[in-house]
Amino acid sequence: MPTTASPAQPFADVTASDSTLRRFLHGLPGVDAVGLEARAASLGTRSIKTTAKAYAIDLAISMVDLTTLEGADTPGKVRALGAKAAHPDPTDRTTPTTAAVCVYPDMVATAKEAVAGSGVKVASVATAFPAGRAALAVKLADVRDAVAAGADEIDMVIDRGAFLSGDYLKVHDEIVAVKEACGTSARLKVIFETGELSTYDNIRRASWLGMMAGADFIKTSTGKVAVNATPANTLLMLEAVRDFRAQTGVQVGVKPAGGIRTTKDAIKFLVLVNETAGEDWLDNHWFRFGASSLLNDLLMQRQKLATGRYSGPDYVTVD
Amino acid sequence: MASAFDYAPAPESRAVVDIAPSYGLFIDGEFTEAAAGKVFKTVSPSTEEVLSEVAQAGAEDVDRAVKAARKAFEKWSALPGSARAKYLFRIARIIQERSRELAVLETLDNGKPIKETRDADLPLVAAHFFYYAGWADKLGHAGFGTDPRPLGVAGQVIPWNFPLLMLAWKIAPALATGNTVVLKPAETTPLSALFFADICRQAGLPKGVVNILPGYGDAGAALVAHRDVNKVAFTGSTNVGKEIARTVAGTRKKLTLELGGKGANIVFDDAPIDQAVEGIVNGIFFNQGQVCCAGSRLLVQESIHDELLDSLKRRLSTLRLGDPLDKNTDIGAINSAEQLARITALAEQGEAEGAERWSPACELPGSGYWFAPTLFTNVTQAHTIARDEIFGPVLSVLTFRTPDEAVAKANNTAYGLSAGIWTEKGSRILAVAGKLRAGVVWSNTFNKFDPTSPFGGFKESGFGREGGRHGLEAYLDV
Structure with a gap:
């Protein structure tokens, strides 16, 4: 399995100036929106049953970044989330743990304690999440703070204003700076807020921009805007990481976030992964779901598959 | 797979x-x-x-x-x-x-x-x-x-x-x-x-x-x-x-x-590649290629030939051939022993005439009439497989250098039922579509049907x- 490298060297020429970077990004193949959405919809008709479903449910559970990003978050809420991540189904200890819990930087220390010894990672949004409207120094301080508190992963937001005004180099350099602030201990997820980038061409450009700047993961969205992860934008990002690895040998992960609530949806995304990027990405090191309510639906479907009965929401924990 | x-x-x-x-x-x-x-x-x-x-x-x-x-x-x-x-x-x-x-x-x-x-x-x-x-x-x-x-x-x-x-x-x-x-x-x-x-x-x-x-x-x-x-x-x-x-x-x-038909699917160098690949697959492997308006000739601009073929081959490797009643099957059976024999004979002729044959690794069921998805590269206008209708899952890949050459090659057939154009440039779609002698011209899609649209050759x-x-x-x- 290829490991994540520092910012890919092959692109030194591309990122040398604003104009070379713009030429490169605008030279990427276009995306036909109708065709992309049709392909995503057609993969959505795959019928995943019995053994395949059991595999997919466990895989999906292991890929969840169990998330709480509310102004009302408290240490108690974060501890409950950590316990849930470590033991998603208290009645069945064969249930895999989730990949991570995802919290605001000031909750990282609490989260670390809550998941200690479980193997569950702690991810923290940073860089003035979700708007990203702050000075670079503030964003970097936010990141360093989270890393110092023990965050294993940093979920940053790009400067959409800079991206939409065509200032690609600014977006790029900011990602590079954040990556540096992550040091060697934390993996970096770069959030594009695809709902604000609006076009598929922009999403493809942002994907390459993020990967060239050293992203370990590219992530659709914050969950805080109207349009978050969709099968089509995730399919497009999966194509980007597939093509990036083919060109550079560097593998980058993908994280759709926001709006994925049911097992059925999650399985559709796993089909996209399987048939687009391929099985190398069928692992929580390379694919994640940013979600909160999804986990309970996965657990209920898991119980149903094991027992043949649908237990209902009283038989999974509410956190 | x-x-x-x-x-x-x-x-x-x-x-x-x-x-x-x-x-x-x-x-x-x-x-x-x-x-x-x-x-x-x-x-x-x-x-x-x-x-x-x-x-x-x-x-x-x-x-x-x-x-x-x-x-x-x-x-x-x-x-x-x-x-x-x-x-x-x-x-x-x-x-x-x-x-x-x-x-x-x-x-x-x-x-x-x-x-x-x-x-x-x-x-x-x-x-x-x-x-x-x-x-x-x-x-x-x-x-x-x-x-x-x-x-x-x-x-x-x-x-x-x-x-x-x-x-x-x-x-x-x-x-x-x-x-x-x-x-x-x-x-x-x-x-x-x-x-x-x-x-x-x-x-x-x-x-x-x-x-x-x-x-x-x-x-x-x-x-x-x-x-x-x-x-x-x-x-x-x-x-x-x-x-x-x-x-x-x-x-x-x-x-x-x-x-019959021998539809040309023309891919220009500025095409949306991933969607073009889907369109090519849909054009020739929909209904095992047993479609009169199939895009059985792929005309690809030489400058993107290798890149496109790599993508296409990778995509073909994910096609699922087998039980037609399985909801996940992409490629079903050939309709009859007679049709299978015809496809087999024409594919063999393609090889004999020097075109390069490729199929993804693909296990065919033991009974019934089956033919693996197949593509031929190094095909020229002179090859039988570029001229005769195969009516099966067999794609002939040809190249062109300029839009004029693409049009000339696309029209150089006894048939004229369908054609496809893949490019991000709207003006080129209109210019090329106007010159193609085909009853249906699809742009940035293929094999799309609707009762409101006239169809014929x-x-x-x-x-x-x-x-x-x-x-x-x-x-x-x-």
Whole structure:
């Protein structure tokens, strides 16, 4: 399995100036929106049953970044989330743990304690999440703070204003700076807020921009805007990481976030992964779901598959 | 495809369709035996299992059916359009209600994946009846005069690749305009037409308006040659089409032919590559390539040839070939042993003439008629596989350097049914589309069908249009 490298060297020429970077990004193949959405919809008709479903449910559970990003978050809420991540189904200890819990930087220390010894990672949004409207120094301080508190992963937001005004180099350099602030201990997820980038061409450009700047993961969205992860934008990002690895040998992960609530949806995304990027990405090191309510639906479907009965929401924990 | 994520079998249930051990001809509203007492077996191409035994029509049966249609014509054509529309709407609704049953039936008899019959064939069949039902009381506004008259009895012969959809393309406009029909389905796929006969009864359609005669080429020949047929409509091979044209020549019969094709799918260097790959796959592997408008020639700009071929090969490696009833199957069976032999022979000829053959690793089932998705590179205009219609899952890849060369090569064929253009440049789409001699030109998509859109060929791909307002003309005395 290829490991994540520092910012890919092959692109030194591309990122040398604003104009070379713009030429490169605008030279990427276009995306036909109708065709992309049709392909995503057609993969959505795959019928995943019995053994395949059991595999997919466990895989999906292991890929969840169990998330709480509310102004009302408290240490108690974060501890409950950590316990849930470590033991998603208290009645069945064969249930895999989730990949991570995802919290605001000031909750990282609490989260670390809550998941200690479980193997569950702690991810923290940073860089003035979700708007990203702050000075670079503030964003970097936010990141360093989270890393110092023990965050294993940093979920940053790009400067959409800079991206939409065509200032690609600014977006790029900011990602590079954040990556540096992550040091060697934390993996970096770069959030594009695809709902604000609006076009598929922009999403493809942002994907390459993020990967060239050293992203370990590219992530659709914050969950805080109207349009978050969709099968089509995730399919497009999966194509980007597939093509990036083919060109550079560097593998980058993908994280759709926001709006994925049911097992059925999650399985559709796993089909996209399987048939687009391929099985190398069928692992929580390379694919994640940013979600909160999804986990309970996965657990209920898991119980149903094991027992043949649908237990209902009283038989999974509410956190 | 060996993967950690191995899709478990997900077969659609056969229990939704009840296939009788034998079927008769459908003449004058009744199922009846053939006059000569002959029958033939219809098999499932994916397993070679015999599905049913079907009465085989001969010349005498054709005569009976044409007489029934003639008798029914007087009253049917005198009905107000709104009354004919009622029957067509009713048929369309019954098709929707019975669509799962019909999809399973079509998959069993034809060999194509359930994914296609469920998501493409059946929705289009219903849409076609709905569309022409809408025209039935508006014929005076279709641009063919204030009160255009029907022709009379239509003799229709259809192929096996889209059995029920081709039936819909033929019967819906014929009935909407006030004609009555005698239709002969292909000998390898008679069942869905016989189920349609049952639907006509269920809809209360007057006797004799629709007659269905399963049989072989001799029955088709007798039908098109029958003296009391006013209109002949045929979809099938160019050779048979030419024979029919000779038979009909010198008579007062009106004729439309929808024949073979060798569609060019042109990919320019600024194309949306990932979607172009999907379009190429859809163009040639939809229904195992057994599609007259298939994009069987890929014309790719030389500067992106390698990149595109890499993407295409990677994509082909994910195609799932196997049990057509499995909901995850992408590639089903070839329709008949005869067709499989033809595809095999042409592919071998491609190799013998020096083209480079490639198929993804792909295990073929032990029984039934199967052919792996295949592509040929290093193909030139001189190769047989670039000129002859293969009617199978075989793609010939050619290159071009400039838009003019692309157009010249695309048009350099005896056929002219379909073409595709892939580019992000709108002006180039319009410029190239205007120069292509093909009945349908798709841009940044392929094999998209809609009842409102006319379909038909240039050159040896035939003449006349089916679908849309244009499709009415073939059944009106104008």
